[in-house]
Amino acid sequence: LEPLSDYTALSPARIRRRVRQCGIVGLGGAAFPTAAKINPLHEQRIHTLVLNGAECEPYITCDDTLLRHFAQEVLEGARILLHALDNPERCIIAVEEDMPEAYEAVREALGGVASGPFRLVRVPAIYPTGSEKQLIHVLTGLEVPADGLPADIGVICQNVGTVRAVYRAVVHGEPLIERIVTVTGRGVRRPGNHWVRLGTPVEEVIRHAGGYVEDVEWLLMGGPMMGIALHEDVVPTVKATNCLLVARKGELPAAGTALPCIRCGECVRVCPARLLPQEMYRLAKAREFDRIQEYDLFDCIECGCCAYVCPSHLPLVHYYRYAKSEIRDLEREREAAERARRRHEFRLERLEREKRERAARMARKKAAVSAASGKQERQAAIEAAVKRAEAKKTARRQTAQTED
DSSP states (O other), rough: OOOOOGGGGSOOHHHHHHHHHTTTTTTTTOOOOOHHHTTTOSSOOOEEEEEEEEESSOOOHHHHHHHHHHHHHHHHHHHHHHHHHTSSEEEEEEEETOOOHHHHHHHHTTTSSSTTTTTEEEEEETTTTSSSSHHHHHSSSSOTTTOOOGGGGGGEEEEHHHHHHHHHHSSOOOOOOOOEOOOSSTTTOOOEEEEEEETTBHHHHHHHHTBBSSEEEEEESTTTTTOOOOSSSOOOTTTTTEEEEEEEOOOOOOOOOOOOOOOOOOOHHOOTOOOOHHHHHHHHTTTTTTHHHTTTTGGGOOOOOHHHOOOTTTHHHHHHHHHHHHHHEEEEEHHHHHHHHHHHHHHHHHHHHHHHHHHHHHHHHHHHHHHHHHHHHHHHHHHHHHHHHHHHHHHHHHHHHHHO
16 A cells, blocks of 8 residues: 555544554454544543553563564554544553563663653563553553443553554555464474464464474464464464464363362452452353343453362353353344344334225225216216207207198
């Protein structure tokens, strides 16, 4: 696409259009469309832009690598977003405490830890600090409401990789066709971070990293806590692929035999969203989907902390995902039933309306026929009367002629 180097002359709508055209999405893992995220369709003015440089899971270092080598481009992308968001008061750049090289790279690009609206902040390297809602609370003290969005409290949070992609899209006209992917784990020969074209098969990425070692047990797309297990490596990399974790036997904790919940409360203690995991598990298992929503099921970020500490080895996150999926399916079924009901009512109304219109047409036609028939009868009567009168006149004339 055509480069738009002078982004200050562009309207926010023009920037959003370019971001949408280039297919920019959140590169932290959620892959939510960035153009929709920066579209101010809410009354709350955005006062804070957060650049999320905290890694979302252990093992992953793609954001760390990006900040080390492309800090200046990330800052330029942040300036573009600030312009598109009508210049929020501040932009907070969050970097984890165990990322000193990335921190120094950003500080050098900024010329300090604070410059204009920018603030460079170190955050604890505690999982899941990289989660959007938790990071916003750590940085601002504000809490995203249940069933709400960060924009509802005047905050927009963007991954640093996304911000750089915005810069490349606007200033250089580059669509999102590649990203940094962490290839790690003891099951790969040369762990590291690689630029990967989207759509590249996982097997090719692993081969580029030296290939597999022996005794590989797990291949995950994502990290050890929230990653998805791949049963084969012929699948493509996608925009949300931030990590490929190749684990040898014994590298990751083995899932033990699930036992009954002992109500120990460990899951409650570690839950970053301050939910009640044991209650949600009980309700999900019992398929009480109406009640489970009273426990803010959809505020669960599926981080896996509860399942990790559970002494009964319960697959808690699996139950939460199952419950969310079932609730969405039930909601879709209700919506489909409601649409069917409305269509049925509209059909009955249409048939009734057509029946009334047909009856009205028949009545008008009958009236027209009756009117025409009455007119013909009157005309025939008049003609008959005229003929009778003429006959009488003719008869009188004949009588008069006979008498003469």
